Amino acid sequence: MTNLRDRAPIALFVYNRADLARQTLDSLARNAGASQSDLIIFSDGPKSARDAAPVAAVRSLIADVKGFRSVRLVESPSNRGLAPSIIAGVTGLTAERDQVIVMEDDLLTSPVFLDYMNDALATYRDEEKVGSVSGYTFPLPSDLPETFFLPDESCWGWATWKRAWATFEPDGCKLLAEIRRTGRLREFDLHGSYPFRRMLEDQIAGRNSSWAIRWRASLFLNRMLSLYPGGSLVHNIGADGSGTHAASSDTMFDTIMRQTPVGVRPIAIEEDREVAKALRRYFRAHVAYGLRDRAWRKLKRILARL
Secondary structure, three states: OOOHHHOOOEEEEEOOOHHHHHHHHHHHHOOOOHHHOEEEEEEOOOOOHHHHHHHHHHHHHHOOOOOOOEEEEEEOOOOOOHHHHHHHHHHHHHHHHOEEEEEEOOEEEOOOHHHHHHHHHHHOOOOOOEEEEEOOOOOOOOOOOOEEEEOOOOOOOEEEEHHHHOOOOOOHHHHHHHHHHOOOHHHHOOOOOOOHHHHHHHHHOOOOOOOHHHHHHHHHHOOOEEEEEOOOOEEEOOOOOOOOOOOOOOOOOOOOOOOOOOOOOOOOOOEOHHHHHHHHHHHHHHHHHHHOOHHHHHHHHHHHHO
């Protein structure tokens, strides 16, 4: 288990959905390591007068948060948007504390989530090839190892270190140009199984402001891997239509959270090829059954907020 003094701070990004934020906070507080963890909540300012009351409701909720070693609220007087908020928040906390666990306001977590994240951060702290730790795992149909590495990242409950975040490139044009120059476009799209290049092109064109696709591309170009648990420790509940980070409850993203502890131990830092194959099959199956159409439009709405 991680030394209590070394537990990573938790950065939670919220906006105007008090009900979802309450569920996210409650599930985090039920984690075994919550009482030894510092929680920093970044509250974005309202986009318009219509959003002022919902934003105020979220900030009022935060005033009563308990169950953590400390709670700090960082309020933005104006609306920055999720991408600038996350980039600034992660940059500041990694500079201050060297590591950070990143959450958004519509993510439920398993009670073992924080222990897994902190154990993984401690185990791979000095491994230059490891760029991030994921708490979310796709519901793949095959049996998965206890932990495994993929050349990918998950933006739903994740963590990183200062050394890895230093590779983040905010300029999507530079990222795409370098992926093209190195001849790795098909590899970036998981060998043609998922349209990540399209997401990056949309970010460049202003059709989304995704920080996540730029983070993924930054890790990809630096050939850094992400650690995953064999069963998802995160479930996205942003499916009520209240935000652009919403998808229908029957999408390919739904998971049943693992409730038992994840044994984190050093494993070979290399892509798990069998899991990677299973992931590509999973993506291709969903593309074949409609991701190009209705579900793709939903996915773009998700990406517009990331």
